[in-house]
Amino acid sequence: MSSAPYFVPDNDSTLNSALVLIIVSQLGKTARARLLLNNERLHLMLYLLKNPIVMNRVLQDLGYSAAGLDEHDEYSVSGISVNLDPLYDNDQLKSLLMRLASMNLIGAKYRKVEGFMYLLTGEGSSAEAALTGDYFDTARRYVGALASLSSVSTANLNAAVEQAIERI
Amino acid sequence: MIATKPKIFIERLVFAGRRKNYIVPFAQGLNIIYGDSATGKSSILECINYLLGSSKFIYDQEIESSVLYVMMQVWLSGSAYVIKRDIFDANNQIEVYSATLETMSDIYPQKYSPNFNKEGQDGYFSDFLMSALSMPSIKIRQAPTKDESPLTRLSFRDVFKFCYLKQDDVGSKNLLGEGSYQGVKNKETFKYLFNLLDSNISDLQVELSAALSEQKKAEATYRAVSEFLRTVEFKTEFDLDDALRDVDERSGVASLELKRINSAIVSNSESYSALKDILNSMTLKIAEAESTVQECDQSIERFVRLKNDYHGDIKKIKSIKVAKQVIGSPQLMFSCPLCDSAVRMDDVQHEHEIDRSDQMSQEVNSLLRRIKDLERLVERERGKRGRALDDLKVLVSDRDNARRMLDEEMTSAITPYLAERDAWSYESAKIQEERKGLERSIKVRNQQKQIFKDLQKAADRILALEEKLAAVRRDAPSVSDLLNEMGDALFKFLRFVQISELRDVRIDERSLLPVLRNRDYRDTTSGGLRTILSIGHFLGILSASMRRHTNFPGLLMIDTVGKYLGKTNELYKETDLAEDKKEGVSDPRKYANIFRAMMELGRQAEEFDSPIQIIVVDNDVPPEVRQSYPSSIAAYFNNEGADGASRGLIDDAHLH
Numbered sequence: 041m042s043s044a045p046y047f048v049p050d051n052d053s054t055l056n057s058a059l060v061l062i063i064v065s066q067l068g069k070t071a072r073a074r075l076l077l078n079n080e081r082l083h084l085m086l087y088l089l090k091n092p093i094v095m096n097r098v099l100q101d102l103g104y105s106a107a108g109l110d111e112h113d114e115y116s117v118s119g120i121s122v123n124l125d126p127l128y129d130n131d132q133l134k135s136l137l138m139r140l141a142s143m144n145l146i147g148a149k150y151r152k153v154e155g156f157m158y159l160l161t162g163e164g165s166s167a168e169a170a171l172t173g174d175y176f177d178t179a180r181r182y183v184g185a186l187a188s189l190s191s192v193s194t195a196n197l198n199a200a201v202e203q204a205i206e207r208i
Numbered sequence: 209m210i211a212t213k214p215k216i217f218i219e220r221l222v223f224a225g226r227r228k229n230y231i232v233p234f235a236q237g238l239n240i241i242y243g244d245s246a247t248g249k250s251s252i253l254e255c256i257n258y259l260l261g262s263s264k265f266i267y268d269q270e271i272e273s274s275v276l277y278v279m280m281q282v283w284l285s286g287s288a289y290v291i292k293r294d295i296f297d298a299n300n301q302i303e304v305y306s307a308t309l310e311t312m313s314d315i316y317p318q319k320y321s322p323n324f325n326k327e328g329q330d331g332y333f334s335d336f337l338m339s340a341l342s343m344p345s346i347k348i349r350q351a352p353t354k355d356e357s358p359l360t361r362l363s364f365r366d367v368f369k370f371c372y373l374k375q376d377d378v379g380s381k382n383l384l385g386e387g388s389y390q391g392v393k394n395k396e397t398f399k400y401l402f403n404l405l406d407s408n409i410s411d412l413q414v415e416l417s418a419a420l421s422e423q424k425k426a427e428a429t430y431r432a433v434s435e436f437l438r439t440v441e442f443k444t445e446f447d448l449d450d451a452l453r454d455v456d457e458r459s460g461v462a463s464l465e466l467k468r469i470n471s472a473i474v475s476n477s478e479s480y481s482a483l484k485d486i487l488n489s490m491t492l493k494i495a496e497a498e499s500t501v502q503e504c505d506q507s508i509e510r511f512v513r514l515k516n517d518y519h520g521d522i523k524k525i526k527s528i529k530v531a532k533q534v535i536g537s538p539q540l541m542f543s544c545p546l547c548d549s550a551v552r553m554d555d556v557q558h559e560h561e562i563d564r565s566d567q568m569s570q571e572v573n574s575l576l577r578r579i580k581d582l583e584r585l586v587e588r589e590r591g592k593r594g595r596a597l598d599d600l601k602v603l604v605s606d607r608d609n610a611r612r613m614l615d616e617e618m619t620s621a622i623t624p625y626l627a628e629r630d631a632w633s634y635e636s637a638k639i640q641e642e643r644k645g646l647e648r649s650i651k652v653r654n655q656q657k658q659i660f661k662d663l664q665k666a667a668d669r670i671l672a673l674e675e676k677l678a679a680v681r682r683d684a685p686s687v688s689d690l691l692n693e694m695g696d697a698l699f700k701f702l703r704f705v706q707i708s709e710l711r712d713v714r715i716d717e718r719s720l721l722p723v724l725r726n727r728d729y730r731d732t733t734s735g736g737l738r739t740i741l742s743i744g745h746f747l748g749i750l751s752a753s754m755r756r757h758t759n760f761p762g763l764l765m766i767d768t769v770g771k772y773l774g775k776t777n778e779l780y781k782e783t784d785l786a787e788d789k790k791e792g793v794s795d796p797r798k799y800a801n802i803f804r805a806m807m808e809l810g811r812q813a814e815e816f817d818s819p820i821q822i823i824v825v826d827n828d829v830p831p832e833v834r835q836s837y838p839s840s841i842a843a844y845f846n847n848e849g850a851d852g853a854s855r856g857l858i859d860d861a862h863l864h
Contacts, residue, residue, distance in 0.1 A: 049524035049571075058531035112523070116516040138551070142542035143535065150546060161545075170534040175527035 050090065057136050059089060059179060061160065061168040064146060066183045067190065068159045075149060075157035081194050082158060083133050084201060087126055089182050093119045097204040099185060102192060107185035110178050122208050127201075140164070213753075214341035216371075216763040217283040217821055218256060220309060223275045223857065230275070230857055232843055237810030238803075239823045240833075243845030248857025249825045250375065252843070253765050256280065256823070257372055259291045261322055261333045261365055264298050270858040271295070281309045284340040285672075287665065292317070301328045304336060306658055315654045324361070334363040340665075342672040343367070343759045344415040348396045348405070366397045370760065373746050375767040379739030381730050381782060386719055395720050401760045402752070403680050404687050412680060416673045423666035430659045437656060445657075448650050455643045462636040469629045473622055480621060483614045490607040497600040504593035508586055515582040518575045525568050525575075679757040690756075691715045694748045698722055701744040704808075705801040707737070708792070721745065735772035735783025736793025743769065743802060751809055754818040762813075762820045769826045773799055800830035807837055 049055065063085050069075050077085070088095040092113045096106040113119060126132065137158070140146040145164035148156045160168060189197060223230040232241075232252055241249050251267060258265035259280045267275070279292045290312045294300040303317035320336050321328030330336070338345045347359035369384065377383055385391035399405045443451065544551050695714040702710055702724070712726040721729040722741045729745075732738050746764055753760035772783050774794025788794070806822050813820040823842070834841065846853035855862060 049521045049528060052524070052528050054531045054535055055524055055528045057535055058527065061535075110520075112516040112520040115513055116520060117510075117513045118517055118520070120513070139538040140535075141545050142538045142551070144542070144545075145535065147545045156546075167534045171527075171530060173523075173527050173530050175523040176530070 053136060053139065056086070056132070057140055058171050058176070059086060060133075060136050060140060061145065061164060062171065062176065062179050062183055063089065063186075064158050064160050065165065065168040066180070067187060070190070075151070075159060076190060077158050078151075078154045078156060078194075079130075079133065081197070083127075083130065084194070084197055085183075085186055086133065088186060088201070089179060090126070091122060092182055094122060094201065094204050094208065095182060095186065097207070098197070098200045099188070101200055101204060102189065102196075104188040105185075107182050113178075120208075122205055124205065127205075213285075213757070213818060214343050214759055214761040215283070215285050215819065216260075216341070216761040217819065218280060218763070218823070219283060219288075220281040221252065221255060221259075222279040222281075222309065223255070223271065224277050224279060225274045225858075226276060227274065227860060230859070232857070234821065234823065234842055235839070236819045236821055237813070238806050238837070238840045239821070239842040240803075240829055240840050241823070241825045241843045241845075242827065242829045242841070243843070243853070243856075244847040245827060247845035247847060247855070249843075249845065250767055251857055253372070253374075253767050253823065253825055256765065257368070258295070258298075259293055259302075260368060261302070261337065262368075263323065265295055267295060270856070270861045274858045274861060279309065284337070285342055285668075287340065287661075289340070293322075298322060299325075302333045304333075306661060314650065315658060316651060324363070334365065337364040339669070341761055342669045342676075343761075344411050344673070346400065346405075346411045346415075348393070348400065360393075362397060362400060366393060367401065367759065367761065369394060369397065370401060370746070370749055371763045371765060373742065373764070373766045375771065377742070378766065378768055378771045379735050379742055379780075379782070381738070383721060383729065383738075383742050383745075386721060386730060398720050398749075399687075401749070402690050402756065402758050403676075404690065408680055409677070412673060412677045416670065416677065419666060419670045419673055423663065423670060426659065426663045426666050430656075430663055433656050433659060437652075442652070443649060445650075445653050448646060448653060452643070452646050452650070455639055455646060459636065459639045459643065462632050462639060465632045466629065466636065469625050469632065473625050473629075480614065480617050483610060483617055487607065487610045487614060490603060490610060494600065494603045494607060497596050497603060500596040501593055501600065504589045504596065507589045508593070511582045511586045511589065515579050515586070518579045518582070522572050522575050525572050529568060676757055687717065690752065691717060691720075693755075694745075694752055697748045697751050698741075698744050701747060701805055702740070704805050705740055705744075705798050706795075707740065707798075715745075715748075733784040734787035734791045734793060735780065736774070736788045737791050738783075739769075739772045740793070740798070740802065747805065747809060750820055750822070751812070754813050754816045754820065762818065763823075764820070765823045765825075767825045769802055769824055770799060770828065796830060800832055803830055803833045807833075807840065 060082070063082065064077060067085060068077055088098065092107065092109050096109065099106045137146065137148075141148070143163075144161055145167055147159050147161050147164075149159070151157050192200075217236065218234050220234070221232040241252055243249055246268075248268070248270070251271060254262075254265055254267075255278050259278060259282075265278075275295060277292060277294050279290055281288065281290050283289075287306065288308050290305040290307060290309055292303040292305070299322065301319040302322050303319055305312040305315060305317045307315055318336070319329040320331055320333035322333050324332060324334070335345060337343075343364075346362050348362050349359060382388070384394045396405070400408075405411070542551055543549065691714070698715065699710065699713040702713060707724075709725065712723065714723050715721065716723050716728060719728065719730070722745050723729065724732065724737070724741060729738065729741055732741065743766060746766070749760060750762070750764050752758065753762060771780060772788065772793065774788070792798070803824075806824065810820060810822065829841070843857075844853050845856045847855065849855040849862075
């Protein structure tokens with residue numbers, strides 16, 4: 041999309057794909073193998089993971105314990121200026137899912153009412169496991185915190201996110 | 209003799225003004241006020257009339273804008289009074305001080321109502337004047353010929369009609385209201401003046417008994433007041449005077465001391481203002497340093513936040529490398545994970561991807577450089593902030609020092625005087641209080657003296673009434689005697705003035721007005737002749753009052769002697785010019801003779817030991833009178849202020 045001669049690492053599709061893998065890996069299903077992530081919920085989770093300040097506020101608002109934030113996330117320019125565009129940009133998620141599907145890293149099941157539900161393939165699981173480094177460790181820690189939101193309905197979650205953004 | 213005769217002697221008239229007081233002094237005998245028109249001559253007579261109880265005072269604009277109230281020092285049958293009256297509201301009570309202008313502030317005034325509509329605090333003004341002049345206060349029949357006629361009160365105003373010949377009345381056909389109801393009352397008043405009323409003796413007896421009971425009342429009051437003052441051990445007059453002098457001395461000392469202390473404080477506090485300047489400039493510098501620190505804080509925050517963003521980005525770029533190795537590049541064609549149908553990547557592919565790994569490491573390096581730059585910037589800001597904080601520390605301690613010095617300076621400069629100053633202020637306030645108390649006491653003492661004076665006056669009045677009663681009984685004056693006497697006096701006056709064809713001169717028994725050449729005053733067509741006759745008649749009354757026991761107060765005011773005598777304005781048309789010419793009334797010798805006659809009357813009064821006062825207002829005065837009797841000129845007004853003459857009654861109006 042952008043041909044400007046500088047990188048916006050946050051928007052890199054490989055990086056985002058990796059984050060989707062981590063989310064689906066940890067939040068994709070319950071202990072009893074019930075699938076949890078449809079398009080909308082996956083989108084929300086990705087947004088919260090990438091905006092940890094909003095994430096912590098939502099967790100606190102809903103009565104869960106917040107994640108300990110990385111210094112670079114907590115005290116930064118992006119932490120005090122929330123970018124709303126990705127929250128309403130469905131195309132990006134669509135392209136990420138398509139890319140992961142093309143490489144057979146992610147699978148999908150269709151369920152009435154909720155639509156497509158996503159899970160990792162065997163290749164996807166091993167790829168996710170191969171993602172190492174500070175950044176991914178932090179991401180896993182944040183996703184672990186997001187796991188406590190599993191029992192919150194997508195509609196309530198949406199409302200909580202909107203409220204949290206308003207207050208920043 | 210004086211005590212038995214009512215006498216009014218006006219000594220000083222005061223128009224109390226906003227800028228200054230305008231004072232007109234008067235003497236016994238003839239007083240002449242002359243000058244250009246519209247200089248306030250007539251206002252002087254009107255003002256006297258007003259101060260003697262007339263219902264209104266028509267003043268001109270100059271008086272309205274310059275004068276607050278009017279006062280007059282007047283002797284009523286030998287006692288000095290100051291009469292004070294508001295000029296703007298004629299219904300306000302008239303204040304009467306039994307004192308002179310100099311001593312009036314020592315006593316409380318009596319307050320009288322100017323009219324009979326509503327009784328004043330101390331009664332009616334007319335009653336006060338009648339009683340002060342020992343004139344019996346009586347009621348007269350409205351219709352004198354009928355015994356059962358309702359009675360009406362005879363007031364001082366009725367009497368005063370015979371004392372004041374207004375400009376409109378001089379030579380007027382309606383002199384003394386002839387032919388009207390007022391004329392009937394005036395005739396009764398005339399009889400009253402000369403004790404010719406049938407009821408004079410019985411009225412005098414009633415008056416005498418009233419005066420005796422008043423005297424008793426006054427005696428009782430005086431005894432009670434004196435007893436009371438003695439009981440409460442009130443200081444005597446002399447003690448009070450001594451105490452007042454002492455208080456004034458102490459007050460002078462206290463104010464001197466206060467002045468000295470104040471000036472000492474002022475000179476000592478000069479270093480105070482220098483310190484104050486230093487302190488102000490320090491406070492400014494401190495504010496500057498504080499704002500520098502704040503700016504540094506803001507910059508540091510911005511730089512650190514940005515640095516963290518860069519760190520985040522570096523982490524992300526490194527992670528991208530890892531992810532690339534793990535995930536790899538997408539297939540161009542793949543089968544749908546749900547339905548296994550083929551999907552082309554091109555349909556959805558528009559994504560951002562950082563491709564080449566060398567680009568990525570360049571990016572990381574540039575970010576690292578930027579982080580270094582930021583760290584330097586942060587370092588610089590921290591240094592700046594530190595310096596600002598150091599400065600601040602020094603400044604704050606300097607300021608505290610300056611403040612302390614200022615406090616010390618103030619303490620050392622002013623404190624030593626404070627106690628002293630407080631003490632003297634307290635002393636001064638105490639003295640003022642004491643003085644007020646003394647002033648009150650003195651007024652009380654004076655009031656007691658006043659009661660005593662009233663008592664004496666009552667005694668004098670009784671004496672006067674007794675004498676008068678005896679005189680009336682002895683003389684039993686008859687109307688025809690009086691009229692003959694007055695007719696003779698009028699004849700002499702007319703001859704003195706040099707009226708031609710003098711015959712059949714008398715006072716008519718019915719109209720009580722002059723008759724010349726068998727022609728009634730009213731039927732005289734020459735206005736000038738009427739002027740001379742009217743003045744002659746009033747002078748005749750004044751003259752008769754000198755020789756007899758009368759109720760006439762010995763005062764005559766005439767406004768414009770020269771009316772119809774070829775001198776006055778054209779406003780007055782009640783004359784036959786041809787007749788005037790035939791009579792030769794504009795002959796300056798006649799005019800001068802009228803003034804001479806008045807001078808002569810004044811001289812005779814001295815002979816009779818029955819002083820009179822004549823106040824005359826005119827546009828001009830015969831030069832020989834001006835030269836022969838300069839002391840009789842009470843006031844001279846000239847519009848231009850030429851020859852050092854006053855420009856008018858309100859002599860500073862042209863300056864404002």
